[in-house]
Amino acid sequence: MSAARATVAVVRSERAPLVDTLHEWVTTVDHKRLGILYIIYALLFLAFGGIEAIIIRIQLIRPHNTFVSPQVFNRMFTMHGTTMIFFAAMPLVFGFANYLVPLMIGARDTAFPRLNAFSFWLTAFGGLLLYFSFLGGNGLYGAGNAPDVGWFAYAPLTSRTFSPGHSTDFWILALLLSGIGSMGTAINIAATVLCMRCPGMTLGKMPLLAWLNFTMAGLVILSMSPLTAAQLMLLVDRYLGGHFFDVQAGGSAVLWMHFFWIFGHPEVYVLAIPAFAFASEIIPVFSRKPIFGYPVMVAATLAIGFISMSVWAHHMFTVGMTSAGNTFFVLSTMAIAVPTGIKIFNWLATIWGGKVQYRTPMLFCVAFLFQFLIAGLTGIMLAAAPFDWQLSGSYFVVAHFHYVIVGGILFTIFGAFYYWFPKMSGRMYNEALGKVHFWLFTAGFHLTFDFMHVPGVLGMPRRIYTYEPGRGWDIWNLVITIGVLFQAVATLVFLGNLLWSKLWGKVAGSDPWDGWTLEWSTASPPPAYNFPSLPEVRSRRPLWDLKHPEDPDWHYE
Amino acid sequence: MRILKSAVPIFCTAAAARANSAGEPLSPTNIFAPASTPADTISGLSLLVLTITGAMFVIVLCLLLWAVVKFREKAGAGPGEPAQVYGSTQVELAWTVIPVLIVTILLLATARAIASIQNAIPPPGAVEVSVIGHQYWWEYHYKKSNVVTANELHVPVSSPVHPTPTFLSLFSADTDHSFWVPRLAGKTDLIPNHPNSMWIDPRETGVYLGQCSQYCGVQHAKMLLRVYVQTRDEFDRWLEQQSGPAAASDSTIEGRRTFESTACVNCHTIRGSTATGTFGPDLTHLMSRETIGAGAALNTPANLRRWIQDPSAFKPGCLMPAMGLSDSQLDAITAYMETLR
Numbered sequence A: 001m002s003a004a005r006a007t008v009a010v011v012r013s014e015r016a017p018l019v020d021t022l023h024e025w026v027t028t029v030d031h032k033r034l035g036i037l038y039i040i041y042a043l044l045f046l047a048f049g050g051i052e053a054i055i056i057r058i059q060l061i062r063p064h065n066t067f068v069s070p071q072v073f074n075r076m077f078t079m080h081g082t083t084m085i086f087f088a089a090m091p092l093v094f095g096f097a098n099y100l101v102p103l104m105i106g107a108r109d110t111a112f113p114r115l116n117a118f119s120f121w122l123t124a125f126g127g128l129l130l131y132f133s134f135l136g137g138n139g140l141y142g143a144g145n146a147p148d149v150g151w152f153a154y155a156p157l158t159s160r161t162f163s164p165g166h167s168t169d170f171w172i173l174a175l176l177l178s179g180i181g182s183m184g185t186a187i188n189i190a191a192t193v194l195c196m197r198c199p200g201m202t203l204g205k206m207p208l209l210a211w212l213n214f215t216m217a218g219l220v221i222l223s224m225s226p227l228t229a230a231q232l233m234l235l236v237d238r239y240l241g242g243h244f245f246d247v248q249a250g251g252s253a254v255l256w257m258h259f260f261w262i263f264g265h266p267e268v269y270v271l272a273i274p275a276f277a278f279a280s281e282i283i284p285v286f287s288r289k290p291i292f293g294y295p296v297m298v299a300a301t302l303a304i305g306f307i308s309m310s311v312w313a314h315h316m317f318t319v320g321m322t323s324a325g326n327t328f329f330v331l332s333t334m335a336i337a338v339p340t341g342i343k344i345f346n347w348l349a350t351i352w353g354g355k356v357q358y359r360t361p362m363l364f365c366v367a368f369l370f371q372f373l374i375a376g377l378t379g380i381m382l383a384a385a386p387f388d389w390q391l392s393g394s395y396f397v398v399a400h401f402h403y404v405i406v407g408g409i410l411f412t413i414f415g416a417f418y419y420w421f422p423k424m425s426g427r428m429y430n431e432a433l434g435k436v437h438f439w440l441f442t443a444g445f446h447l448t449f450d451f452m453h454v455p456g457v458l459g460m461p462r463r464i465y466t467y468e469p470g471r472g473w474d475i476w477n478l479v480i481t482i483g484v485l486f487q488a489v490a491t492l493v494f495l496g497n498l499l500w501s502k503l504w505g506k507v508a509g510s511d512p513w514d515g516w517t518l519e520w521s522t523a524s525p526p527p528a529y530n531f532p533s534l535p536e537v538r539s540r541r542p543l544w545d546l547k548h549p550e551d552p553d554w555h556y557e
Numbered sequence B: 001m002r003i004l005k006s007a008v009p010i011f012c013t014a015a016a017a018r019a020n021s022a023g024e025p026l027s028p029t030n031i032f033a034p035a036s037t038p039a040d041t042i043s044g045l046s047l048l049v050l051t052i053t054g055a056m057f058v059i060v061l062c063l064l065l066w067a068v069v070k071f072r073e074k075a076g077a078g079p080g081e082p083a084q085v086y087g088s089t090q091v092e093l094a095w096t097v098i099p100v101l102i103v104t105i106l107l108l109a110t111a112r113a114i115a116s117i118q119n120a121i122p123p124p125g126a127v128e129v130s131v132i133g134h135q136y137w138w139e140y141h142y143k144k145s146n147v148v149t150a151n152e153l154h155v156p157v158s159s160p161v162h163p164t165p166t167f168l169s170l171f172s173a174d175t176d177h178s179f180w181v182p183r184l185a186g187k188t189d190l191i192p193n194h195p196n197s198m199w200i201d202p203r204e205t206g207v208y209l210g211q212c213s214q215y216c217g218v219q220h221a222k223m224l225l226r227v228y229v230q231t232r233d234e235f236d237r238w239l240e241q242q243s244g245p246a247a248a249s250d251s252t253i254e255g256r257r258t259f260e261s262t263a264c265v266n267c268h269t270i271r272g273s274t275a276t277g278t279f280g281p282d283l284t285h286l287m288s289r290e291t292i293g294a295g296a297a298l299n300t301p302a303n304l305r306r307w308i309q310d311p312s313a314f315k316p317g318c319l320m321p322a323m324g325l326s327d328s329q330l331d332a333i334t335a336y337m338e339t340l341r
């Protein structure tokens, strides 16, 4: 007996050699480890994409600047867009979904752990391929290169006539692979939500985060397939003499646009819905109230998912559709404002009458509410097709979608980082540094993206490596670039905080926020099997029921 | 406060731009300084949309600010949890129905604007021009006359009494482009194998600026647009002058020979000479243009010489090669070019 105990102690105190640890991480099928791998991978690519953004902004700080050549500039915005969407935002969202969904529905792992690992490594390989293009893009021709066709890669710019060499091939293959990876992960998440819920957890008692990620997974399956198909068609065009997008031989450039945007618009919601999920978990806990109107929130999410499949051509108002076609897409796009509005009001109502604690995660979520409101309203402007004929392809659009993706999505992701960091690492982050990050980033965000709307209204197109003086654009571009500096510093503070806290932060305990969902009922970090014994739930807030046996939720639901 | 301040530029640019357009213009490419019916219609619709979204913004902003300030956890408050409220069907119904009504209004207004711009029919006096987008420059063909020119579009001024709008048919010779002159109309793409059209009816003479707004390759940034709006008489004279062949001048015969004996002729047309290429801009009346290289440089003798010597000095990556000409060849060709009025 005592001998056995001694051996255990010895094993504990000896740290496993690095190779073994690495081997464990590379071969892991644990959803929590894969989640963390996704997140670390995404942070790496967030840094790459950020550096590209900085290069873009330095070049545009004044008219006729010559910081980089036009060729390099075009590679930078292509790589920035592709990286941020496919290799930063998507993996972040998948990472959190992977980590949180099983824990929040009381499961021991996802439905298909091996598929999970496979999907992660496919995505990871895709990102590496994309970046290998810096070295190998021109193949044997010598100098390094990277894709420069823009992140939506309109035909026929991607044909071999206009894109010789291999940079475009790397772009295609990277998206093809990561697309298949994304579909695998999506299937896994959907199956997990459907089949792995703990006893008592009916669909109507799932945390909103599970519902929202389920919707997200559905959207990924539906929207990634056309993109993946289109990449294959493009490869056929480039190497097997196909003519899908080959306009010289009767192919259609517009066909590519349809394929791309029928992926591209739902993609916005693939990223936004998990962001909504974070907000829907964080806002209630820090307001000390349950989410307002749970059934309506679920319905609004499903409605958004459904409608978002029918709005893609609002990205194509300028390609010359008929007036009837344009009007239809105005209708469907504006319709999506209704369920989105409902969500904003429900979050507002959740705060209303609460006792709001402004810890860092909540700060990010409150800023998200403001910013997402503005992003939604500029979205309505863009949905009014004639207004879009002016704004489309201008810096106004760039400002709008950064408002969505940074001001909306990235802000809640930052919130999610701070909120679940104690669970993932077992340590508390540094609250003061968290607040510095928040205020610096918010200041930078507004300097950059508020003022970016203006040059768009004044006629500045996107994707230009330089511009003429005398158009009234100079001052705005200067301010935009200054804002980037703030965001960069803030991001460094964020990364520093994570690292420092992981090593030296206070031990967090299993439930630092007095939370209500199942992940807070197990240790931080959770053991490999998540829960010593499978939990049983009777309401949407099982831990509330535990903590308030006199007034449990299941009295009301 | 921070948020309020930040919202100001977004929602007030419109108003500011309007006010400003009387004096020193805020920008020559301001979408809120329209000078043609399609741009007017859009600007009107946009102001309606801005007003409605602006009102929504202010209302929700106030509610949000109130909530985040009023309901913050106050120091010294008891430890208990606030009242647990799960939802309310009435309020949720209200904030579903009201947005539906607002969206319906916006939809109707938008549909009307779409129809009035897109379904316009050319009146008998309309000028028709085919616009062909090329990698980094614009080609114009005036229908009903044999005028072919590049980059600088000339159109007659239009008035409600004598409407002479210009209808543009849009084509592309290579990749996608987009024709955008903000003060005259919204943009429309030029897509290979997919003809498009748009129209403008500028009501004041002057030069209107714009540029390509669909990424088309390396020099997308320097694919600028200039639209010269002229009185009917000026426009007719311009058309008359452009339809003639190139001016012949004996003093530059050497330059012309050099030009005709280099690869220039494979890419450029000069009517009345042996040059019939169509890959690059028509140079027959080159000197009637104020800029070269789609607005990349002013059309001065020095710039012209520099351009012919090495176009990438102005537009690195553009599709005209440097020809490695000697100084004397350059002088001769430039002198010849300068006679092409």
Ligand SMILES: [Cu+2]
Binding pocket: A264, A265, A268, A311, A312, A314, A315
């Ligand atoms: Cu969209």
Ligand SMILES: [Cu+2]
Binding pocket: B176, B177, B178, B212, B213, B214, B215, B216, B217, B219, B220, B221, B223
């Ligand atoms: Cu272009």
